[in-house]
Every structure is written in C-alpha cells, then in structure tokens.
Amino acid sequence: MNKHPSNQAVCQTDPSFIEEIRKIPGGDKILDCIQCGVCAGSCHARFAMDYSPMQILKMAHLGLKQEVLSSSTIWICASCYTCASRCPRSLNIPAIMSGFKHMAMKNNVKAPIELKPKFHKAFTEIVGKYGRMHEPALQLKLTKKTSPRQLLHNASLGVRMLRKGKLNLKPSKLASTTRFSRVVEKTLKEET
Amino acid sequence: MKKPKIGVYNCHCGGNISDTVEVAKVKKDISKCPGVEVCETYEYMCSKPGQDMIERDIKERKLNGVVVASCSPRMHLDTFRGAGKRAGLNPYLLDMANIREQCSWVHDNKQLATNKATDLIRGLTERVQHLEPLEARNMPVNKDVAVIGGGIAGILASIELADKGYKVYLVERDPSIGGHMAQLSKTFPTLDCSACILTPKMVYVSQHPNIEIIDMAEPVAVSGSPGNYEVDLRIRPRYVDKEKCTACGECAKVCPVKKVNNHEEGLTQEKCIHLPFKQAVPAAYVIDKEHCLWFDKGVCRVCEKFCKGKAVAFDQKEEKRQLKVGAIITCTGYQQLDAELSKELLNGWNALSQYGFGLHPDVVTNLQFERLMLQGMHKPSNGKPPKKVAFVLCVGSRMDHGIQYCCKIGCMNAIKQSLLLLKAFPEAEPWVFYTDIRAHGKGYEEFYSKARDHNVKFIRGRVAEVVPDGDHLIVRAEDTILGRHIEETFDLVVLSPALLPNTGTSELSKMLRVDLGEDGFFLERHHKLRPVDSKMEGVYLAGCALGPKDIRETTIETMATASKVATFLGRGEVSVSPEKAYITPEKCNGCGVCFTHCPAKAIESTSKGVVINSISCTGCGVCVPKCPAEAIDLTQSSDAQLLAQVKGTIEGPGESPRILAFLEKTTAYGSADLAGQTRVPYSSNVRIISVPSTGRVGSKHVLQAFASGADGVILIEGDDSQFREDGIRDHVNSIKKELGKFGIESLRVISTTTTLPQYDKVVNLFQTFDERITKMGRVAPEKRHKIAQTLAGGK
Numbered sequence: 001m002n003k004h005p006s007n008q009a010v011c012q013t014d015p016s017f018i019e020e021i022r023k024i025p026g027g028d029k030i031l032d033c034i035q036c037g038v039c040a041g042s043c044h045a046r047f048a049m050d051y052s053p054m055q056i057l058k059m060a061h062l063g064l065k066q067e068v069l070s071s072s073t074i075w076i077c078a079s080c081y082t083c084a085s086r087c088p089r090s091l092n093i094p095a096i097m098s099g100f101k102h103m104a105m106k107n108n109v110k111a112p113i114e115l116k117p118k119f120h121k122a123f124t125e126i127v128g129k130y131g132r133m134h135e136p137a138l139q140l141k142l143t144k145k146t147s148p149r150q151l152l153h154n155a156s157l158g159v160r161m162l163r164k165g166k167l168n169l170k171p172s173k174l175a176s177t178t179r180f181s182r183v184v185e186k187t188l189k190e191e192t
Numbered sequence: 193m194k195k196p197k198i199g200v201y202n203c204h205c206g207g208n209i210s211d212t213v214e215v216a217k218v219k220k221d222i223s224k225c226p227g228v229e230v231c232e233t234y235e236y237m238c239s240k241p242g243q244d245m246i247e248r249d250i251k252e253r254k255l256n257g258v259v260v261a262s263c264s265p266r267m268h269l270d271t272f273r274g275a276g277k278r279a280g281l282n283p284y285l286l287d288m289a290n291i292r293e294q295c296s297w298v299h300d301n302k303q304l305a306t307n308k309a310t311d312l313i314r315g316l317t318e319r320v321q322h323l324e325p326l327e328a329r330n331m332p333v334n335k336d337v338a339v340i341g342g343g344i345a346g347i348l349a350s351i352e353l354a355d356k357g358y359k360v361y362l363v364e365r366d367p368s369i370g371g372h373m374a375q376l377s378k379t380f381p382t383l384d385c386s387a388c389i390l391t392p393k394m395v396y397v398s399q400h401p402n403i404e405i406i407d408m409a410e411p412v413a414v415s416g417s418p419g420n421y422e423v424d425l426r427i428r429p430r431y432v433d434k435e436k437c438t439a440c441g442e443c444a445k446v447c448p449v450k451k452v453n454n455h456e457e458g459l460t461q462e463k464c465i466h467l468p469f470k471q472a473v474p475a476a477y478v479i480d481k482e483h484c485l486w487f488d489k490g491v492c493r494v495c496e497k498f499c500k501g502k503a504v505a506f507d508q509k510e511e512k513r514q515l516k517v518g519a520i521i522t523c524t525g526y527q528q529l530d531a532e533l534s535k536e537l538l539n540g541w542n543a544l545s546q547y548g549f550g551l552h553p554d555v556v557t558n559l560q561f562e563r564l565m566l567q568g569m570h571k572p573s574n575g576k577p578p579k580k581v582a583f584v585l586c587v588g589s590r591m592d593h594g595i596q597y598c599c600k601i602g603c604m605n606a607i608k609q610s611l612l613l614l615k616a617f618p619e620a621e622p623w624v625f626y627t628d629i630r631a632h633g634k635g636y637e638e639f640y641s642k643a644r645d646h647n648v649k650f651i652r653g654r655v656a657e658v659v660p661d662g663d664h665l666i667v668r669a670e671d672t673i674l675g676r677h678i679e680e681t682f683d684l685v686v687l688s689p690a691l692l693p694n695t696g697t698s699e700l701s702k703m704l705r706v707d708l709g710e711d712g713f714f715l716e717r718h719h720k721l722r723p724v725d726s727k728m729e730g731v732y733l734a735g736c737a738l739g740p741k742d743i744r745e746t747t748i749e750t751m752a753t754a755s756k757v758a759t760f761l762g763r764g765e766v767s768v769s770p771e772k773a774y775i776t777p778e779k780c781n782g783c784g785v786c787f788t789h790c791p792a793k794a795i796e797s798t799s800k801g802v803v804i805n806s807i808s809c810t811g812c813g814v815c816v817p818k819c820p821a822e823a824i825d826l827t828q829s830s831d832a833q834l835l836a837q838v839k840g841t842i843e844g845p846g847e848s849p850r851i852l853a854f855l856e857k858t859t860a861y862g863s864a865d866l867a868g869q870t871r872v873p874y875s876s877n878v879r880i881i882s883v884p885s886t887g888r889v890g891s892k893h894v895l896q897a898f899a900s901g902a903d904g905v906i907l908i909e910g911d912d913s914q915f916r917e918d919g920i921r922d923h924v925n926s927i928k929k930e931l932g933k934f935g936i937e938s939l940r941v942i943s944t945t946t947t948l949p950q951y952d953k954v955v956n957l958f959q960t961f962d963e964r965i966t967k968m969g970r971v972a973p974e975k976r977h978k979i980a981q982t983l984a985g986g987k
Contacts, residue, residue, distance in 0.1 A: 032592055036627040040670030041656030046677055052670060086546070086656060089592040 013063035021060055024099025026092030033057045039083035039093050049073040050112070053083055053093050056100075069109040074100040075116040118145040128184035131174030135167055196227035196321040199255040200313060201246055203237035203262035205292055212296040213309045218261075221310050227321050229253055237262050243275040250279035257320035261289040261313045264865045265882070282325035284770070284828060289316040293868030294880050304876040307846055311879055315841030322833040326770035331807060333419030333730075334518035335761050338363060340411060340700070343371020344743060345523035345735025345750045347393050352754035354402035358761060361515050362397065363423075364407045365696075367430060368472035369394055371525055375455060377565040379743055380608040381639035387471060394473040406513070407474060410696070414520070414703040417807035418730030419766040423515040429508035431479035432465070436503035439467055439475045443495035443504060451483040457560040459572060465495045465504075479504075519730045519757045520704065522714060523750070524697055526736035528557060529588045529595070529689035537595055537692075543588035547687055548658035548665060554578075555658060555665060555685045558605050565609070569616045571684055573663065578684035580621040581613055582667045584655045588690040590627065595690045597711050600740040602688030603630045607640055609686065610648040623649040623680070625669050633744065651678060658685050691740040704731050705793055713739045724753040729766070729807075732757055771811040771828040771884070773804050779823035786815040786824060789887075791915060813883070814915055817890025817923075829884050835896050841879050842900040849877050849903040849965050853958070854889045857882040859910025859948050867951035874955045875962040878906070886943065887915040887923055891930035892983070898936055899980040904965040907943035908954060917945065934979050936971065939964065 021027040033054075040052035050072045051059065059068050068074070077097040084092050101120065104111060111117050122141040126134055139158065143151045161167040174180055200222050204210035215233045223231045230249055234242050237260055249255055258281065260272045265288040273283035291309040299305040337353050339346045342364030350360045362369065374394075376386035397403050406425060413424040449464035456462075464483045467475070485492035486506060496504040527533075531550060534543045548555040553573040556564065564570060571578050583606035589599045603626060610622035624643075629650065631640040644650065653669040660666075664681045671678050693712045701708045706726040709715040714733045717725035724733055734753040735746040760766075773794075780802050786795050794808035795815065804815075804824075813826040825831055842850050855861040861882045867874070883889055886907040894905050909920055920943055928938040942961050946953050 029592075034590065034627065035672065036586070036590075036654035037652070037670040037672035038654040038656055040672065040675075041653055041668055041677065046670075052672075052675055054670065054672060055675060085541075088586070088590055088654070 010062055010064065012066070014065040015063050017060065017063040017065040017068075020065075020103065021096070021099070024096065024103070026095035027099055029089070029091055030057060030060060030096065032089040033061070033091060034089060036088060038086045038088065039091075042082045042086050044080060044082065045076050045078050048076050053077070053097070057091075057093070057096075060096075066109070068100060069104040069107060070112060072112040073097070074104065075111055075113050115142075115146060115150075118142060121145070124184070124188075128181060128188075129177070130171050131177045131180045132172055134171035135161070136169060137171060194256055196257060197229040197253065197255050198227050198257040198259060198317050198320055199246065199249045199253065200228055200231040200259045200261065200317060201237050201242070202231065202233040202291075202313070203242070203260070204233065204235050205262060205296075206236060209262070209292050209296045209309075212299060212302055212305045213291060214302060214306045217306055218310050218313065222313050222317065225314055225317050227257075228317055229255060238268050238271055243272070246272065246275050247279040250276060250281050255281065256285065257317075257323060258286040259289055259313060259316040259320055260286070261291050261309065261316070263292040264288075264290045264294070264861075264868075266862060266865060282327075284326040285320065285323050287316055287320055287323070289313045290865075290880070293865040295876075297868040297871055298873050299876040300873065301876065304848075307844060308876045308879060311841050311844040314844060315837045315839075315879075315881070318840030319833050319837035322830065322836050324827065324830075326827055328770055329768040329806070330765040331419055331768060332765050333761055333763075334421075334516055335359070335764075336361065336515070336517045337519050337521060337757060337761070338411075338421070338423050338515050338517040339521045339523060341371070341523035341525055341694075341735075341737065342366075342369030342405065342407075343523060343525045343735065344373040344390065344393075345525065345737070345746050346371070346521070347390075347397055348747055348750040349521050349523060349734055349754050349757075350397055350403050351393065351400065352751060353757060354397075354400045356754075356758050358402065358758070360403045361517065362403055362405045363409050363411065363425060363515075364405065365410050366468065367408055367476075367478040368468040368474065369397065369405060369407070370469070370471070370473065372559070373743060374469060374471070375457065375559060375562055377562045378608065378612060380604045381633075381635040383608070383611070391471040391473075394471065398473045405474065408478075409513070411700065411703060414705075416516075417805055418728065419518045419760075419807070421517050421520055421730065423517060423520065425513045425515065427511040427513060429481075429510055430476065431481070431484075431504065431506055431508050432477045433503045433505050434474050434476040436501045437476040438501055438503075439477065440500070441467070441477075442498050442500065443477060446494045446498045448492065448494065449483050449485055451480055456563045456567070457557065459556075459560055459563055459567070477503075518761050519732065521732045521734060521753055521757060522700065522704065522706075522726070522737050523733075523735045524694045524700060524737040526691045526740060527694050528559060529692055533692060534588055538588060538591060539594070544687065544689065546657055547584055547587060547655060548660055548685060549687055552660035552665060554663075554683065555660075555687065558583075558602070558609065558686055558688050561609055561686045565612055565616070569613065577617055577620075578613075579617070579619065580680075580682045581610075581623070581684045581686060582655075582658075582665070582680070582682040583610065583622065583624045583686045583688070584658065584667070585624065585626045585688045586654055587687045589688075595692070595711075597740065598630065599688060599691045600630070601691070601742050604633070604636055604639065604742065606686070606688060607631075607643045607648070610643055611646060614646050614648070621649070623651060623667075623682070625651045625653060625655045625667070627652075627654045633742065653678070691736065693737070697737070704728060706731055706733075709739075711739065713737065724749055724756055730760060732760075766807065768807050769811065771826070772806050772809045773811065773813060773815055773824055773826050774806075775802055775804055776823050776825070777801055779821050780819075781821050781823075783820060785818055785820060789814050789818045789919070791919075812885040812913075812915060813888030814885055814919070816888055817892070826884065826888065829888060831890075831892070834881075834883070834889075834893055837881055838893055838896050839900045841881060842897055842902050849962075849970055850901050851875075851878045851904040851906060851958075851962060851965055852897045852902045853878050853880045853906035853908065854883045854886055854893075855880050855908045856885050856910045856913055856915075859913065860886075860908040860946050860954070862948050863908075863946045863951045863954050866948065867955050870951065872951065872955050874958040877962050877965070878958045885909065885913055885915045886920060889927075891927045894927050894941065895930065895934070895979050895983060898931070898934075898940075898971055899976050899983060901976070903968075903970050904940045904942070904961060906957065906961060907941070908957070909943070909945045911945045911947040911950075913945070920945070934982075935975055936979075937968070939968065940971075 040054040079094040276286040289312045336359040350362045409425045409427040416422045444463040447463040450461045453462040455469045631637045653672045655669045707715040734750045794805045886909045924943045
C-alpha cells in the first residue's frame, strides 16, 4: 500500500475541529484562507515539512484533526512570520501552528519528530526559571529528557560557541524573576 | 376644514383576512368612528366589482377620503388610488390599512387580531381626515448631457446619445480622449487590434456635430437638480492652439527637453512639447508646463519660433466654463495600483516591490507589457527579446483589507499576453502564476483552453517573491497542485496590479452628491435592477468608474447608461413626487439646523430665505422634528396626519400592553410584510405605522403615543436609508431624553435597522420587546395624563 498522503482518501473528518481552531490565537480567521499558496511559496522550512502550510490550513478546514496534529509541519514551523507578512488574507499562520502544537501536546498526539515537544518543554522550563535562555542548561535538560547521545550531537557546536564567547556557563538571570515566573505559571495553568 | 366623509372598505381577501379577523365586527365598530360615512366589506376589494364599489361610493356619496383595509399598500396602493382617480378623487386622499401581512397572517387569536385590525383601520380613518390633495409636479429638463471621462466608456456613451440627437459635452482630463484602451495592443479573447477598433470611434466623436470634446478639463463644482445641472469646469491651458496645430512635429524636433512618456507607461521618453500619442484626438501638440524651460527658467521658446502655423501659444491661461445639462454620465475609469497607493491602502505594504517592481527594469506591469509589445517585444534592461516570461496575477488584489475585490481583467489579460508573446516568439516560454483563473465571459473559457493548447504553463499558486539575479529574475512560488516549491529563473516578469478607482473619484462623488461603495468605486442605485443609476436622479455611471471590468462589459454598461439617460431626458420633464418637505417662511428664523441634517443636501439658504429644493428633497422628513421653530412640515406625512394616526391606532379599548412600531416605509415596512408573507407569528400587541423615515418621527409623536395608551415604541430604519446610523442613535437618544422628563423609562423605546430579507431580525425584536414591555407593565395613567396635558398646552 502506498502511504504517501496524497494517495490517501480524505475520511474521518471531524466537524468540531474547526470550532476548536477558532479558539486558538489567530484561529478565528482560518476560514478566510483562499488557498493561494503564498505561505507555502514563502516558507523557508517547506523542504523539511510533510505538508505545506497551505495544505495544513486546508486539512484543518476539512477537519482532518489527527493528520494535522501528527504532521511534522506544525513542529518544523520556525515562526519566522514570512508567510504571515505576505498572506493576502492577513492570516497569522505561525500563531495557528503554535496553537496546533499545544493541541497536539494536550491531546497526547505523538509528534513525528520526538525531540520537538521535549525541546519546547525544556525551553519553557528554562525561560520560566531564569527569565532568559541558557543554552548549556537547555542542552542538559534535553539530554535528560532524551538520551546521552543528544549531548554528543551538539558537542562540537557547543565547543565552537564557547570559544567565540557565545556561551556562558553561568546563567544570566532577570533582576527579579518572581513576577516573570508568575506569568509563566499562570500561562501553564491555563494550558492544562 | 371640510366635513370629513370617509369610506372604509374592508377586504376578506378570500378568507386570508376574514378567517382570522371578524370583518363583521370590524365593520360595526368602524362605522361608529367619527367622520366615517360608509363602511363596507367585500370578498375581494381589488377585483373589478370591489373597485367599482369604491368608485360608485365616491361619486354617489361625495366621499372626500377613502381607507381600504386589505393587503399591504406595497401591493395594491396604486390599484386603489387608480380607482379613486377614475371616480374623481385625488389619489393622495386614499390610503390603506394593512390588515393582512401585518395582522391576519401573523396572529392566530381571532379576538386579538380583530381588535388590532380595528385599531389599524381607526388610525387610518383619523389620518385620512387630515390628508391634502396633492399633484405630482413636472419640471422641464435640459436635454444636453455632460459625459465626464473620455475613455472607451465616455466615447461610446457620447456617440450613443449624440446619434440619438442629444447634445453631448465630453469632458476629458488628459490632452486626448482614448483612455487606457488607447494603450492596449490587442484585446481578448478575439485578439483584434485595440487601436483599430478604438481610433475610428475617437475620430467619429471629434467630427460629430452633436459632440463637443472639452479636453484638459475637470469639473470643480456641480450644482442644480436632476434635469437641470450646472457643471463648473476648470480647463488647463495646452499652450498650443488646437485649431492651428497641424501636428507636423517640427516643434518637438527642436524642443531641448525630454520627459517621461506617460502614454508609454514611463518606458520611453518624449519631448516636452509632444503629441499625447499618434492617433490622439484632438490631434494637437501639448506643452508639459512642469518640464518646459520657459515656465521653469524663463528661457527657450524655440518651439514657438519653429512652428510654421504659429500655433504655439504661451499666453494661454487657465479657463473656467459652466455647462448647463440635464444629465451627467460619470465614466472616470480606473488607475493601476502603484507603490504609493499600495502603501496607503495595504497598511504600508508595497505589493509591487515584493515582486521586484522598481528594483529591476525587467519587472513590468501588464500595461507596460502592452506598450513593449507595440514597441516590438524586448526586455527593457537590454533590448533583447525575452524567452521565459512569468505572469504574476493578483498583485495587491483579493486582500482581506484595503483591496478586497478581484481586478477581473488580470487572468484574461495574462492569457492574451502569453499568446501574443508566443506569436511573436514561438520559442518563448510563458508561465502564468495564478490564484484562480477567472474566465467567465463569452469566449473566455475557450480562450483559456487555447492558451493551454499552446503550452502556456499555468501554475496554481500566488507568487511568494521575485528576486533579481543579475540579468534574470528568480520567481519563488508554490505549485499548490503538486504541493511542491517552484524556483524558476525568468527573463521578464509581468505583474497584474490591482485596479483602483481613478484619482479624483472621491472628490467627484462629493460634487455629484453620489455615494461611493466600500471599494471606493461609485455605488449603483441597485445592484441588480438599477446597475447604472446613481443615488442622484439624472446622474448615471458607466465603465470602470463602477468597478473593474473589461471592454465588452464596459460597452454593454455604456449602452445601458445611454439608454437610461435617453429615457430620462426623452420625457422632456421630470416628474417630481409631491411627497416633500416644505417650509412655512413666517415661522422660519433661518437658524440653519436643517441644513446639517438633510441627507439629500436639499436645503439651501437663498436671498429669499431658507428654501427646500423640491426636486432634490427625497421626502424623508428627517428635517421636520429637527426644526426648533417647527417651521418645516411634510406633505403626506404631516405632523397633524401622523399625530392623528398615532392616536387612532393606539387608543382602542383593551387591557393588554400596546406597542407602536414606526417602520421606514420601503425597506423596514417591506421586511415586516415579508414576515407576514412567510407567516412568522409575533405578538398582536405590536401595531405598525409606516413613516418616510424614522427620522421623521419626533419626540412629539412618541409622547403622543404614550399619552394615548402606548407602553412601548419601536423605530426601525431601512439599512439602505439615507438616515445614517449615528443620526438614528442621536435622534433616538433625544427622544428618550424627552420621555425621561415624564418619567418614561428609556427601555420603553428601541430602535434598529434592517435589510428587506432580515424579517427574522424584525420579528425577534418585536417578540423580545413585547416580553420586555409585558414584564415592565403598563405605563401609569398619571404619567399619560401629564404628557397629554403638556402636549395640549404646547398647542
């Protein structure tokens, strides 16, 4: 059986999916899409995606919830906003993609790239803790969440960054992280 | 005042009414009403025997007022007025009570329906006693026509009317007529040469005894009324005498200044003294004042020395001229989106530079491509023939804001240009990047098919970006059908920019007192049935002034417009409805409050005092309650008539709450009729009175309603009304304030707007408001008494 998505019939559509999407930031305008393809043509990460952003929007219209949430596209989107700035219908596609990421995590949909949700979690934890990014801590957390191989994977990059003084072993913190932590806490609470 | 002798005719409508309304009881009650001479019921009042009955009674009983209680006046008012007229009764002395659509069809309870029908009829009998005989007036019209804009629409409209014998002034802003069509190479889908079909028409216009071309002229003010307009023109100097110039071209040979050639869309240069284009009409040279050395530095005038015919005239001055015409046709056309307009309309985004326009000479607009084709196809950068050409459609069109509409010509034009390119260079490779191909005209789909047969590549995907790469251009897009990214190199990129209303459209709309639509183009009177009429009688529209369209569609529209103008002028006079506002000069103190409120701008201050132009006045009555001196009144909806009707409708016996609904007579009233036709029930507590506009209802009338027994008042305006939303809000607030003085809660008044099909909205409002009023209970009799006393004191 040919498993390429374009050979699969559209079935198991979920009519309530569109209502769910309308609740996510930027999702209220999703039916405005005219399927022109500017987003797909503009996307710098398109080559790595299984579906183009335009196709994801169309699949969302049709209610292909499982396929949308298990696609690699929603995780590969780098939120560069090129698509959003060019969309003739002013759709905030990166925001919608973020919404899909949340939805996928909430619904425990297995991401095609296992690292991605873990990365997002680790990222949030670190930013929540320090108020800023700290790459060595991120690397450690990610390694803990995945496998020691992850450490090796980025080792040479780490060394190079260290040499150029781009990596601080000591985390830089916000002067006061308490208020910021509250923001993060509240957001995470609302998410769950 | 004459003693009222009113005949009331109650229709059964074959059971439609009589199954719910007990007509015998109605007849009994109404017969007792003051002023009623006779009350009859009949199976079908609209049938011949029914009408005969009315005619007979008018003649024999000398009736001076008639009420027909039957269906909606929208259905049969003209029928019954016709019967009245035949019997010698002034048609404006007859009115109708709507006891079918607004009573028997929407209520089930026989007793309540019968009471309501009686109330409605009583209200009308009171009203009819105050009606005055009116005559529709006729005004002679000026039979000349001003056509504004000399593109293909203006040219065809002028010819059509001039051939019918009308005198036409064709006003053109540029030095030559012809418009955008003069710039085109060939036209789709027939591929006939644009100039070959246009220029003979231009020549015909110039030689027609009934047409005067006024070039380099723009209207600066329009005054007057339908059938008799005055159009003030500003005529810019050409600095060349049109009559003397032979277009020999000696002047241009010696002129030292070069400037951008507008006709060639900026692709080439021309001399400062130039012929707009070879086939220009009038065929005379023109000096571009901005670039001329004489106007800039006070030197040169070489052209003058070399002109053998002594046609160069540096002493020409700007002129003013007034045209007196009966009708005006607006054919002002379109302009293409450019960088400036794009930034203005699309939140600072330059739709053209995203596609490399302005960054690389080989990115051109489709209009520039037309010129390249006529110059001999070449790349602007190096003059070499292009091989691979990308056509980028929907540049700045179909946005969610700014420019929401489709340019309508981009698809077919790109297909045409692809085929023309292939004809010139069979080895060329045209690619058309489209969002949706729209090939909806006669022969268009076949034309599209032909392009596919010729191996034009159609890529379904809006282009993401065009990036200059040395001599070439890289086009990035998604082929949305394959779901694959495309990154191809091209020699030439042709953009299809959005079409916009021409510069000056909004200024002209203000002069003409005509509305623009949300898209910025002129708004037609009715999208389906009056597509070339403007809001103003005597002002007509044609071509791209109304919205983007192709030449064929423009031609069809122009013919329609010319026909409408001929009908309008051909009657020789305009019939002016007598339902108008008028001023009692003795009461008017000239304060001018009415000027600001009149939506038709029909009120003017003259040497004879404040005057309402009875032709421009639409009879909406918004001015009447606004007048602090009570100097304005409305024929056919006067204060006396309305107060009498309010009183009569509301003061019948019964314990249930009374709600009086004032509905604007066309849209809102029609919407309530539609509810009846669809048999959507609502509370019989609601009684409807038709008014020219809710702005006509003053606090006086609402107070009268409460004094006479009303417990709530509804005001519904038509969505398309001239009485705009903020005006309605202010108006209703002032009414509520007045009511507050007597302790009447503001919740007892509600207002809204509706479109004709939104009868659900109207019925919902009736229902929820009825529930509210029932909950609030009836108004205390003391309050009513206090209002009644104040109203009586006021008189």
